Amino acid sequence: MSKFLSSRYTNVQPYRPGLQLHDRPYVKLNANETSLPPSPAVRQALTDALVEGLGRYADPYCLEFRQTVAEVLGVSADEVFVGNGSDEVLAIAFRTFFDGETPVAFPDITYNFYRDWCTTFGTPFVEVPLKEDFTVDVDALAAFEGPVVLVNPNAPTGLALPVADIERIVQARPDRLVIVDEAYADYHGESCVPLVAANSNLIVVQTMSKSRNLAGAHIGYAVAQKDLIDDMRDIKFSTNPFNVSALTAAVGIAAMRDTAYLEQCMAEAAEQRARLADELSARGFAVLPSRTNFVFTRPEGLPAGELCEELQRRGVLVRHYNQPRIADWLRITVGTQEENTALLEALDDALAEAANAC
Numbered sequence: 153m154s155k156f157l158s159s160r161y162t163n164v165q166p167y168r169p170g171l172q173l174h175d176r177p178y179v180k181l182n183a184n185e186t187s188l189p190p191s192p193a194v195r196q197a198l199t200d201a202l203v204e205g206l207g208r209y210a211d212p213y214c215l216e217f218r219q220t221v222a223e224v225l226g227v228s229a230d231e232v233f234v235g236n237g238s239d240e241v242l243a244i245a246f247r248t249f250f251d252g253e254t255p256v257a258f259p260d261i262t263y264n265f266y267r268d269w270c271t272t273f274g275t276p277f278v279e280v281p282l283k284e285d286f287t288v289d290v291d292a293l294a295a296f297e298g299p300v301v302l303v304n305p306n307a308p309t310g311l312a313l314p315v316a317d318i319e320r321i322v323q324a325r326p327d328r329l330v331i332v333d334e335a336y337a338d339y340h341g342e343s344c345v346p347l348v349a350a351n352s353n354l355i356v357v358q359t360m361s362k363s364r365n366l367a368g369a370h371i372g373y374a375v376a377q378k379d380l381i382d383d384m385r386d387i388k389f390s391t392n393p394f395n396v397s398a399l400t401a402a403v404g405i406a407a408m409r410d411t412a413y414l415e416q417c418m419a420e421a422a423e424q425r426a427r428l429a430d431e432l433s434a435r436g437f438a439v440l441p442s443r444t445n446f447v448f449t450r451p452e453g454l455p456a457g458e459l460c461e462e463l464q465r466r467g468v469l470v471r472h473y474n475q476p477r478i479a480d481w482l483r484i485t486v487g488t489q490e491e492n493t494a495l496l497e498a499l500d501d502a503l504a505e506a507a508n509a510c
């Protein structure tokens with residue numbers, strides 16, 4: 153830390169994304185991205201005219217993008233906010249709506265960034281424990297007095313709540329805000345977006361990183377009633393109006409429109425997820441029923457942290473969280489058929505070596 157760091161940030165805990173190693177080729181199953189290409193329409197969107205126009209700033213209102221999202225999701229463009237990944241959208245929502253006094257609640261096992269944003273922005277928080285079976289404690293969140301943040305389906309567990317349960321949390325206290333992070337909703341096939349029309353205290357956030365094969369373009373958006381969206385827009389204009397580049401907007405619009413390609417990718421992912429879950433179960437691993445593009449699994453034969461390292465030595469990256477309640481578990485992104493085969497081979501090799509060493 154330099155002597156110039158603002159006193160505001162001396163407690164900051166930088167979020168640690170899944171490792172990006174480049175010392176050798178890796179099968180990368182540690183950040184829930186995909187190695188599938190985006191919709192073919194994305195390439196066609198990168199036209200000469202777009203490149204020639206890059207001397208000008210992009211539209212800071214992202215109107216065409218917002219209209220596209222609105223059409224696809226069945227809402228109005230006034231109800232859509234676009235950002236540089238859903239991380240930015242969520243960070244802007246935290247800054248816009250949370251303060252230094254009112255605690256925000258989220259599950260103890262969830263997307264770790266919620267805790268980190270609270271720390272960065274000086275917002276107190278309460279971690280509401282998941283139940284013993286890792287399901288979300290809906291009653292506890294419904295009863296909580298302040299704002300609630302929730303991923304559905306949850307990460308890193310992969311378990312989904314029915315939309316009716318989230319509606320219950322939202323409607324239990326219409327005077328507090330509920331943010332639902334739907335990073336994996338396309339895999340689940342259910343969304344809380346239809347609840348926005350009737351609930352003025354709900355913000356639904358989605359990303360194109362996980363299901364639309366565009367993590368490298370980094371696009372996220374929020375859907376909420378207009379006054380909430382207007383507040384977020386004002387905070388964005390107070391920090392960085394041009395948060396979405398012309399290139400990003402163009403590829404995002406193209407990918408958003410190609411719903412047929414999305415469905416094809418979702419069907420393939422579901423098939424590979426079932427295969428991976430079966431293969432892991434057959435090896436005696438516990439596997440939670442996932443509604444996402446990853447599986448949360450408790451290995452047998454080697455402790456999770458060691459297995460994670462052994463897989464890395466064999467060129468396969470998965471995610472281990474050295475934190476309470478889940479230190480025995482691994483989060484493994486569902487890859488392509490070839491990637492999953494490579495994972496299973498590396499796994500069997502590591503387990504065989506461990507068994508021989510005994």
Ligand SMILES: *Cc1c(COP(=O)(O)O)cnc(C)c1O
Pocket residue numbers: 184236237238239240263303307333335358359360361362367370371372
């Ligand atoms: C990946 C992820 C995000 C961030 O996605 P970006 O749009 O790439 O910033 C947010 N929330 C959850 C739960 C995620 O898994």
